Amino acid sequence: MDMQKAAGSGESEGIDRTAFEPVYAQLVNILRRQVASGFLRPGDQLPSEAQLCRRYGISPMTVRRAINILVDQGIVVAEQGRGTFIRPVELGTASFQLxxxxxxxxxxxxxxxxxxxxxxxxxxxxxxxxxxxxxxxxxxxxxxxxxxxxxxxxxxxxxxxxxxxxxxxxxxxxxxxxxxxxxxxxxxxxxxxxxxxxxxxxxxxxxxxxxxxxxxxxxxxxxxxxxxxxxxxxxxxxxxxxxxxxxxxxxxxxxxx
Amino acid sequence: MDMQKAAGSGESEGIDRTAFEPVYAQLVNILRRQVASGFLRPGDQLPSEAQLCRRYGISPMTVRRAINILVDQGIVVAEQGRGTFIRPVELGTASFQLxxxxxxxxxxxxxxxxxxxxxxxxxxxxxxxxxxxxxxxxxxxxxxxxxxxxxxxxxxxxxxxxxxxxxxxxxxxxxxxxxxxxxxxxxxxxxxxxxxxxxxxxxxxxxxxxxxxxxxxxxxxxxxxxxxxxxxxxxxxxxxxxxxxxxxxxxxxxxxx
DNA sequence: CACTATAACTTCCCTATAGAACTATATAAG
DNA sequence: CTTATATAGTTCTATAGGGAAGTTATAGTG
Missing domain, CATH: 3.40.1410.10 (Chorismate lyase-like)
Structure with a gap:
């Protein structure tokens, strides 16, 4: 792989196999940080599952699990056959904790x-x-x-x-x-x-x-x-x-x- | 399997392999109905993953996926090594949709x-x-x-x-x-x-x-x-x-x- | 140009398996 | 009786792979 992004933002992080945090959770947090830092913005497409597998050296099921979590956290939306995209901020998702x-x-x-x-x-x-x-x-x-x-x-x-x-x-x-x-x-x-x-x-x-x-x-x-x-x-x-x-x-x- | 419950409540449902609804979603709904009907009550223990596999003839990963969904819907709570239990109604989980x-x-x-x-x-x-x-x-x-x-x-x-x-x-x-x-x-x-x-x-x-x-x-x-x-x-x-x-x-x- | 078929790519679903981590219970030793 | 130890049961993590379903772009055909 020769093509690299600016590499300054959040692209550089990797998976720590020795950490206590499970791999899927690490990937969730990596992607969340990329959204929070603005490296990924609303409307942007996430790397495909296969790309994420290669990029982080983890199995497809683990990647899917991470993406599923992001989906029902409302951070991304996945469209079959098209890709997974960052969701813009919406009011309807607001919930007040009691x-x-x-x-x-x-x-x-x-x-x-x-x-x-x-x-x-x-x-x-x-x-x-x-x-x-x-x-x-x-x-x-x-x-x-x-x-x-x-x-x-x-x-x-x-x-x-x-x-x-x-x-x-x-x-x-x-x-x-x-x-x-x-x-x-x-x-x-x-x-x-x-x-x-x-x-x-x-x-x-x-x-x-x-x-x-x-x-x-x-x-x-x-x-x-x-x-x-x-x-x-x-x-x-x-x-x-x-x-x-x-x-x-x-x-x-x-x-x- | 000879031992059967009263069989009147929700025990009788099964998985429909021909349905459009995915298997994991079917299991989620079956268990939700069992809670809603009172067949499963707060504090009760869910059948173990292995039992659910045998009962419905589906693979462990699919059962896990269903249970994970119930967990982050707040309907059950899973304790490692002990079991999965129906959560009582709590106020803290209330969220107001806007x-x-x-x-x-x-x-x-x-x-x-x-x-x-x-x-x-x-x-x-x-x-x-x-x-x-x-x-x-x-x-x-x-x-x-x-x-x-x-x-x-x-x-x-x-x-x-x-x-x-x-x-x-x-x-x-x-x-x-x-x-x-x-x-x-x-x-x-x-x-x-x-x-x-x-x-x-x-x-x-x-x-x-x-x-x-x-x-x-x-x-x-x-x-x-x-x-x-x-x-x-x-x-x-x-x-x-x-x-x-x-x-x-x-x-x-x-x-x- | 319009339309169709194909191929490549995507997400999605499900299976099968192996081991790790944790808990409770029964058993044996002190 | 108390304390270790073993065992069985539980959830949890991660892997590998096969196929289904949807989308998009390209090449081919009329």
């Missing part, structure tokens, strides 16, 4: 959950529709206040289907059970859930709880969880001061990496 | 972008910091109003680095160029970007533009885009009435699918 919210329910002593109210009541029209029960049927009504580092951060309102046969109910009454709803042991009761985020104004009561002055804007994160029979179990929403919790996302590749 | 937002910039005749203001000005303290330029340096200030189906939906404020050498600038002044920023041809100029969502109150001016009565809450989606030298190109934010655009997400698997 780990910040998740952390609030971890076993951190600085985070506390205060039970404000818990009683059994008759479901009103809207609640009955959401939980797919008859209006007037008894449901459990729960209100909580979540504090992070002793600062009131979240308000939570939740309606749970009342079913003595279901053991979830008892645990749900517990103050700490909310952690179980999200990732703890109790999550094994839930098959799936829907989330929906909107912006809303704080009510007078919510503002008092969250120690905010009105008028103020806040996130309203509505949730609806189902059991393994696809029947609704729990419906409710979080009210969250925007300055206490922010959703961020990154499009494309970062610079260093 | 395709609804993306659609606003598509080539739809019902969506129009109205340029309200565009002029060159000196960067104030905050803008200069975001764009990494000296305070007082000239930047381009743009305000737009985006209408979906003739309803005012989004306000957009944007500051763009003023650099005559950069061809982006001229195009950016164009009213329709905003589409290019997100997924169009212009996106090839951008390497990556940061997004951040918060809840905010509408200002008097914003309320007038969006035909809302105050006080009202809205999303504020801040964006910061970088070029291939990792230098900021554009900083700004969208103001969006919450009832016109909502972010939804699903945790776990849906029922039908």
């Amino acid at each position: 780990q910040r919210l998740q952390e609030l329910f971890e076993d951190d002593p600085r985070n506390t959950v205060r039970l404000l109210q818990a009683r059994i009541m008759a479901a009103d029209e809207r609640t009955a529709a959401k939980l797919q029960v008859a209006p007037g049927q008894r449901v459990i009504y729960i209100r909580r206040l979540i504090l992070a580092c002793d600062e009131p951060t979240l308000c939570h309102v939740e309606y749970v289907v009342y079913d003595p046969a279901r053991p979830v109910v008892e645990a749900e009454m517990d103050v700490t059970a909310l952690r179980g709803l999200f990732g703890g042991a109790g999550a094994t009761m839930l098959k799936h859930g829907d989330l929906s985020v909107e912006a809303t104004l704080l009510t007078e009561e919510e503002a008092a709880l969250l120690q905010a002055s009105r008028p103020a804007a806040a996130f309203r994160i509505e949730h609806l969880f189902f059991d393994f029979d696809d029947r609704p179990v729990s419906w409710g929403w979080f009210i969250c001061r925007s300055d206490r919790l922010r959703f961020t996302s990154r499009l494309g590749l970062r610079g260093a990496e | 395709q609804r937002l993306q659609e606003l910039f598509e080539d739809d005749p019902r969506n129009t972008v109205r340029l309200l203001q565009a002029r060159i000005m000196a960067a104030d303290e905050r803008t200069a910091a975001k764009l990494q330029v000296a305070p007082g340096q000239r930047v381009i200030y743009i305000r737009r109003l985006i209408l979906a189906c003739d309803e005012p939906t989004l306000c957009h404020v944007e500051y763009v680095v003023y650099d005559p050498a950069r061809p982006v600038v001229e195009a950016e002044m164009d009213v329709t160029a905003l589409r290019g920023l997100f997924g169009g041809a212009g996106a090839t100029m951008l390497k990556h970007g940061d997004l951040s969502v918060e809840a905010t109150l509408l200002t008097e001016e914003e309320a007038a533009l969006l035909q809302a009565s105050r006080p009202a809450a809205a999303f504020r989606i801040e964006h910061l885009f970088f070029d291939f030298d990792d230098r900021p190109v554009s900083w700004g934010w969208f103001i969006c009435r919450s009832d016109r655009l909502r972010f939804t997400s699903r945790l776990g698997l849906r029922g039908a699918e």
Whole structure:
């Protein structure tokens, strides 16, 4: 091979057979770096699989595996018979991680959950529709206040289907059970859930709880969880001061990496 | 094989060699259905790779590929030497697709972008910091109003680095160029970007533009885009009435699918 | 010029196999 | 009873190769 590129950018890297990092992962990172450094730009064609095999001295399956990873990371798009190309940055691929919210329910002593109210009541029209029960049927009504580092951060309102046969109910009454709803042991009761985020104004009561002055804007994160029979179990929403919790996302590749 | 499960659930499915769907994808869907139907539940162990090979009569590499897909879909977690297990529903895996937002910039005749203001000005303290330029340096200030189906939906404020050498600038002044920023041809100029969502109150001016009565809450989606030298190109934010655009997400698997 | 056939190249799918690395369990020795 | 050791089971990595399906460009034919 005589023809070489400028060789200044990222062409020079190779595979380290002694490294702990698997070969396919090394190739993924090499190509990611070539994209991040601008050596490969959106629309550019990747070297063909056969070329990559020769260039790095690895087997076709290993190359394919690396490229597959890049494909479902959304970094490249492969077109059969044509080639593999770098994808431009798109907005549709943005996803917001909710780990910040998740952390609030971890076993951190600085985070506390205060039970404000818990009683059994008759479901009103809207609640009955959401939980797919008859209006007037008894449901459990729960209100909580979540504090992070002793600062009131979240308000939570939740309606749970009342079913003595279901053991979830008892645990749900517990103050700490909310952690179980999200990732703890109790999550094994839930098959799936829907989330929906909107912006809303704080009510007078919510503002008092969250120690905010009105008028103020806040996130309203509505949730609806189902059991393994696809029947609704729990419906409710979080009210969250925007300055206490922010959703961020990154499009494309970062610079260093 | 004599030992059979209840056989009512999802155990009975097999691989269709004549189908268009690849074998590995068929296996992915079979296992997904077994999770969705409750035949496999969080914490349960998947059959081992060798067992799946025998059960479905396919090669180990194909089974591995299917399992890898399930792993990075977040449906199962594989532990070396132990086994592969169904993951419980977790909040951290939630991601909000922004395709609804993306659609606003598509080539739809019902969506129009109205340029309200565009002029060159000196960067104030905050803008200069975001764009990494000296305070007082000239930047381009743009305000737009985006209408979906003739309803005012989004306000957009944007500051763009003023650099005559950069061809982006001229195009950016164009009213329709905003589409290019997100997924169009212009996106090839951008390497990556940061997004951040918060809840905010509408200002008097914003309320007038969006035909809302105050006080009202809205999303504020801040964006910061970088070029291939990792230098900021554009900083700004969208103001969006919450009832016109909502972010939804699903945790776990849906029922039908 | 228009159209077709061919060849070269690409990605894609699947198989078969070998070993490495890790974990749990049963067994033997102290 | 505790502690090593062996063994079987698991996932994980990597190799080599065969064929299918799609694209593109070229050469040939009408």
